[in-house]
Amino acid sequence: MDIFETIENRRSIRKYRDTPVEHDKIVRVLEAARLAPSWKNYQCWRFLVLTDPDRRALLFDAFHDKNPGKRAIGSAPVIIVVCADPAESGVENGIEYYIADTAIAFEHLCLAAQGLGLGTCWMGWYDEVYLKNVLSLPDHIRIVGITPLGYPDQAPKQRPRKLFNEIVFFNEWSNESR
Numbered sequence: 001m002d003i004f005e006t007i008e009n010r011r012s013i014r015k016y017r018d019t020p021v022e023h024d025k026i027v028r029v030l031e032a033a034r035l036a037p038s039w040k041n042y043q044c045w046r047f048l049v050l051t052d053p054d055r056r057a058l059l060f061d062a063f064h065d066k067n068p069g070k071r072a073i074g075s076a077p078v079i080i081v082v083c084a085d086p087a088e089s090g091v092e093n094g095i096e097y098y099i100a101d102t103a104i105a106f107e108h109l110c111l112a113a114q115g116l117g118l119g120t121c122w123m124g125w126y127d128e129v130y131l132k133n134v135l136s137l138p139d140h141i142r143i144v145g146i147t148p149l150g151y152p153d154q155a156p157k158q159r160p161r162k163l164f165n166e167i168v169f170f171n172e173w174s175n176e177s178r
């Protein structure tokens with residue numbers, strides 16, 4: 001699939017079929033994440049892949065009932081907990097780059113999944129302390145995001161985006177610039 005088509009067609013998927021995801025597809029999306037760029041190429045990211053239903057069930061209570069993706073956490077056949085070791089990245093101008101490093105890898109994963117016909121949903125609204133405890137993650141590891149992974153059981157329309165001219169400025173910081 002063409003990369004632009006993949007980007008244009010990706011959606012946050014919050015409803016999944018219970019069809020299992022083939023192991024080689026799980027590996028391929030994680031390989032795509034592994035190839036992401038990072039601060040000094042330190043590759044601070046770590047991925048905890050949960051396929052075991054009992055392990056996946058541990059996550060559910062970490063999500064607020066108002067989180068629109070909570071149902072997907074309870075139903076998708078695979079959950080990937082996207083983590084980072086902040087010590088394996090840098091801080092510059094007050095920006096903690098472990099978040100950027102891991103977010104890039106996360107988006108590689110999401111786009112690769114889209115390319116394989118699989119759905120994902122970046123989720124950032126959860127109780128990290130609770131999750132680290134139930135999953136027995138080491139203290140120094142941060143959870144940067146979580147995604148369900150599976151075959152979509154919905155086909156959402158493209159969600160709205162700001163207009164090009166609202167967010168892109170050529171040469172001068174001005175909406176008038178072209």
Ligand SMILES: Cc1cc2nc3c(=O)[nH]c(=O)nc-3n(C[C@H](O)[C@H](O)[C@H](O)COP(=O)(O)O)c2cc1C
Nearest residue numbers: 010011012067068069070121122123124125126159
């Ligand atoms: C950092 C981040 C955190 C997010 N957290 C959640 C979340 O906790 N629950 C959820 O349902 N969606 C979450 N989303 C998905 C966004 O709501 C979604 O990307 C946005 O509405 C645009 O929709 P689209 O991804 O289909 O284009 C998150 C996305 C990002 C990038």
